[in-house]
Amino acid sequence: MATVKTVTTADAAAKLDELLWVVLWQPLGLPRDIRHTLSLEGEEFELLAQENGQVVGGLVAVWTGGTEIELRHLAVASHAQGHGIGRSLVTEFYRIAKTKNCERIHTIARNTSGEFFRMLGFQTAPGQAPEHPIFREHGISFELMERFVEQGTPADCSTAARSRGG
């Protein structure tokens, strides 16, 4: 069972950075500092999932406005995918967003993860999704997605998604 914790040390931040690189960008041949290129203005927070002392997943979010937060990066190690770690990360993220009175979570989902986000209560958001030639070469397109934070309901993405029949 993986544990999900907020990143508070430089060591944990470095492990998260490496995981994101290995899962998200290295397979596409993108440069090692691509995360820096993709960074946004705003207060950032990070979550790390670990299992038996090994890093198996991570999430980066950025406050983009008063009550809005962007889920910027999400990755689960390839050998650990499909075991509920992505769901645990997003559920913890949702819980934290809720405690901070966030009203809307948004993300730029890859076409390969859109269904995952839909299962967790996200829906298509208005606006034009970005395009990137290198991602397109690898068959990756993007979709803007959002989830409104429901105050007064359990802070659990899986509960909300299931109650919608997701």
Ligand SMILES: CC(C)(COP(=O)(O)OP(=O)(O)OC[C@H]1O[C@@H](n2cnc3c(N)ncnc32)[C@H](O)[C@@H]1OP(=O)(O)O)[C@@H](O)C(=O)NCCC(=O)NCCS
């Ligand atoms: C997408 C990702 C974060 C999902 O994490 P995960 O730990 O593999 O997913 P979970 O095991 O928590 O899955 C939760 C549910 O979503 C489903 N799901 C997971 N990935 C899915 C996908 N790509 N498409 C459709 N459904 C998916 C699972 O079957 C599961 O459903 P269930 O509860 O009915 O069994 C992970 O696979 C990953 O890192 N992929 C590569 C990088 C990526 O695409 N990141 C997102 C960038 S926007």
